[in-house]
Structure formats: structure tokens, C-alpha cells
Amino acid sequence: MVRFIFKVVFVERGQEALWRGWVALAGGSYRYSPSADHRDSLGRYELIEAHDIEEAVEITQRRYPHCTVMREGTERICSA
Numbered sequence: 202m203v204r205f206i207f208k209v210v211f212v213e214r215g216q217e218a219l220w221r222g223w224v225a226l227a228g229g230s231y232r233y234s235p236s237a238d239h240r241d242s243l244g245r246y247e248l249i250e251a252h253d254i255e256e257a258v259e260i261t262q263r264r265y266p267h268c269t270v271m272r273e274g275t276e277r278i279c280s281a
Contacts, residue, residue, distance in 0.1 A: 204281040207257035210246045210274030217269055220244065246274070250281045 212220045247264070251257035254277065258270045 202252055204250050204252055205257075206278045206281050207249045207251055207254060208246050208276050208278050209249050209257050209261040210244065210271040211261055211265055211268040212245065212271060214267060214269055217271070220271055221273075244274075248278065 245268075247261060249257040249260050251260060254272075254275065258272070258275070261270050262268075
């Protein structure tokens with residue numbers, strides 16, 4: 202079965218709304234940061250090899266149980 206590389210974006214629980222506002226202010230750019238206080242909890246991501254996005258989300262949630270996966274920022278990068 203084909204596997205893909207996904208960039209899975211996640212934030213600490215409770216920071217979801219702040220992340221959405223941060224992305225909106227940046228025009229969708231993940232490189233923008235409104236303050237140094239939020240750099241560690243906003244816009245974090247990991248490259249995950251998986252069969253589909255659901256598996257990539259599950260892997261990320263197991264690795265970071267204190268975080269929420271931001272599906273709107275998660276994307277398939279390429280085939281593995």
C-alpha cells in the first residue's frame with residue numbers, strides 16, 4: 202500500500218482559537234508569529250509517514266496527547 206508524508210500541524214490544548222487567529226492575521230503563512238510567547242505552542246508541526254491523513258492524525262495524537270491536531274493546517278507533502 203502507498204504511504205505518504207504528511208505535515209501535521211498541532212497546538213497545545215486551549216490554544217486552538219489563538220492559532221486560527223494567528224494564521225488569519227498572517228494570511229495563511231505559518232512563518233508569522235505575533236509574539237515570542239506563543240512560538241512554542243503555535244504552528245508546531247511534524248512530518249509523519251502514513252497511509253492516509255487519518256492515520257497521520259492518530260500517530261500525532263499518540264505522540265502529543267496534550268495537543269490538538271489542526272486539520273486545516275495539515276497537508277500531504279509527497280509519496281514516501
